[in-house]
Amino acid sequence: MSIAFGGFLLLIFSGMPIVFALGVAALLAVILLTDAPLTIVAQRVFGGANSFPLMAIPFFVAAGVIMAAGGIARRFIDLAAALVGWITGSLFLVAIVTGTGLAAISGSGSADTAAVGSILTPEMKKRGYDIDLSAAIIAASGSLAPIIPPSIIMVVIAITTNQSIGAMFMGGILPGLLIAVALALTCFAFAKRGGVAYRDSEPFSLPRLGSAFIAALPALTLPVIIVGGIVGGVFTATEAACIALIVTVLVSVFVYREIGFGDLPPLLLKSVSLSAAVLAIVGTASLFSWIISALGAPQMLDQWFRTTTESPVVFLLMVNLLLLVIGMFMESISAILILMPVLMPIAIGYGIDPVQFGVMTALNLSVGLITPPYGICLYVSAMVSGRSVDQVVRRVWIPLAPMVVVLLLAAYVPAVVLTLPRLFFR
Structure with missing residues (x-):
């Protein structure tokens, strides 16, 4: 097993793309380490990606693009x-x-x-906002995507651990919402002490809110269709993703008219490229997960946790x-496919609800989206703002603190995660 993990880490730190590092x-x-025929490699890679629920990923990606x-x-x-x-x-x-x-x-x-x-970002610069903090806040707002449904990460967690996608969605x-509120309160407290740049003279206007709501109403139907359809049992997550893509195209082309059918091919090509990268990782990570399972990693890790602590509180920490x-x-996604088959049975053995553990995992990995060195949302936000990651990362602790607080609440107060799944699915 040390060959698998050691080889993977060595290849990652050598700069090899993660999809090849997992496969090699x-x-x-x-x-x-095994007597298995090499044909098992192709079978496991294909089997990992050959899943009907995973078909939701390219459709959600296309809807986002x-x-x-x-x-x-x-x-x-x-x-x-x-608002x-x-x-x-x-x-x-x-x-x-x-x-x-x-x-x-x-x-x-x-x-x-x-x-x-x-x-x-241009308006933030114009008003004199702290642009590094602005980039950090925008990255944190983007990192909500793996938590609030429909979440691609939640789909993968549910498939990997054989849990209900709908229950996982509701659990997030x-x-x-707690992270969004915590981030808003943190930003408000900072802005109160931040000087005149953060003061707004424009008063609240109910007519403006009404017109903005009417303009956004076609887009607001999307979350209702996606989550409502899954929770109501009208369609599966994959079918919901297809419907989300169709509605997104119809709203963008016929309602807002900011793109035409001629603009769709390059957008769909971009979506295919992004989805192919994700599904390639899913396939090779499935192979890696199978080999470490075959070599006894779950049993070894379970034994190590049991000899280290009998407390679920310490285990969660x-x-x-x-x-x-x-x-x-x-x-x-790589982290989920490698770790969840190992950690989930151990968590259940400690008496932890699998939906709670899955949502907690998604929360952890959403934090990883704004923490260096990988932090993809941090990199995107820094690039858009015209700042370096080193500059933005000095401010990232401000949104990071409330996210970690909510993470701990989700870990140690099960009702934060399980109230809605129990209401709709149990």
């Missing part, structure tokens, strides 16, 4: 500005509210970060620290 490390382990280009993101920003634009530190709050709304459509943190950042709603570190260095 697993291949070496199959050759050197078209959303950013088709005017949906801008309508959400206009609505958020009308909270009169409060001190308004642009911070607009970023958070918009990120929360877009998370309920795309499921992609990097896409949401790029959409919000490209529209809000309250923690996601250890796992949270592990996942926070893993999230700093590894792409989220």
Whole structure:
């Protein structure tokens, strides 16, 4: 087993793309440590990606790409500005509210970060906002996508651990909203002491809010269709993803008219490219997960945890620290496919609800989206703002603190995660 893990880490630190590092490390382990025929490699890679629920990923990715280009993101920003634009530190709050709304459509943190950042960053610079903090807040708002449904990460966790996708989606709603509220309060407290740049003279206007709401109403139907359809048992997560893509295209082309059918081919090609990268990682990570399972890693890790502690409280603390570190260095889907088959049975053995543990894992990995060195949302936000990651990372602790607080609540107060799943699924 040390060959698999050691080879994987060596290849990662050598700069090899993670999809090849997973595949090469697993291949070496199959050759050197097992008697299995090499055909098992192709079978496991194909089997890992050959899943009907996983088909939701390319459709959600495409919906997110078209959303950013088709005017949906801008309508959400206009609505958020009308709703909270009169409060001190308004642009911070607009970023958070918009990120929360877009998370309920795309499921992609990097896409949401790029959409919000490209529209809000110029205005933040114009008003004299702390641009490094602005970039950190926009990255944090984008990192809500793996938590609030429909979440691509939640789909993968549910499939990997054989849990209900709908229950996992519902479990992410309250923690996601709590993070949004915690981020907003943190930004408001900072803006109160931040000087005149954060004061807004524009008063609240009910007519403006009404017109912004009407303009955003077609886009607001998307979360209702996606989550309502899954929870109501009308369609599966994959079918919901297909419907989300169709509705996104119809709204963007016929309602907002910011793109035409001629603009769709390059957008769909971009979606295919992004989805292919994700599914390639899923396939090779499935092979890697199988080999470490075949070599006895779950049993060894279970025994180590049991000899270290009998307390679920301590176990959760250890796992949270592990996942926070893993999230700093590894792409989220790879981490899920490698770790969840190992950790989930151990968590259940400690009496922890699998939906709670799955949502807690998603929360941990969403934190990893804004922490260096991997932090993809941090990189996207820094790039859009024209700042270096080193500059932005000095401010990232401000949004990071409330996210970690909510993470601990989700870990140690089960009702934060399980209230809605129990209401709808149990």
